[in-house]
Amino acid sequence: MSEDSLRLVTVERTATGHFTATNARGGTIGFGTADGTEFSPVELLLAAIGGCTAADVDVATGRHVEPDTFTVTVSGHKVSDEGGNRMTDLAVSFSVTFPDGPSGDRARAILPRAVAVSHDRLCTVSRTIEAGTPVAVSVEDD
Numbered sequence: 027m028s029e030d031s032l033r034l035v036t037v038e039r040t041a042t043g044h045f046t047a048t049n050a051r052g053g054t055i056g057f058g059t060a061d062g063t064e065f066s067p068v069e070l071l072l073a074a075i076g077g078c079t080a081a082d083v084d085v086a087t088g089r090h091v092e093p094d095t096f097t098v099t100v101s102g103h104k105v106s107d108e109g110g111n112r113m114t115d116l117a118v119s120f121s122v123t124f125p126d127g128p129s130g131d132r133a134r135a136i137l138p139r140a141v142a143v144s145h146d147r148l149c150t151v152s153r154t155i156e157a158g159t160p161v162a163v164s165v166e167d168d
Contacts, residue, residue, distance in 0.1 A: 076100040078151040082144035091129035
């Protein structure tokens with residue numbers, strides 16, 4: 027793997043149950059343990075799935091016309107069983123409308139294929155989840 031393939035996010039605790047994630051470009055997002063309005067880690071996972079596939083589909087359809095509406099809803103069930111905590115029944119639903127006319131017709135026509143290609147090949151987030159990529163965990167010495 028090359029240095030160009032590395033992605034890095036640092037998470038810092040800011041208060042009890044509250045954290046800030048910072049990316050290598052300096053962007054930040056706050057999140058918490060779902061006791062307020064902040065996103066929980068599970069909600070961030072759902073947002074990552076939706077954001078990844080939305081970006082793919084937007085590139086493909088946006089070549090033809092700007093959408094009138096573009097909403098992606100991601101849902102799933104958080105379960106705890108003998109296998110531990112996890113999400114099941116993940117589902118992604120697109121609701122996209124395009125203006126009337128030839129450009130809108132082209133965007134509407136390619137929308138199903140763009141969604142399928144994102145799911146089957148392009149969306150790094152959902153592809154990683156479906157592949158079941160292992161996560162290595164360590165504790166660094168002070």
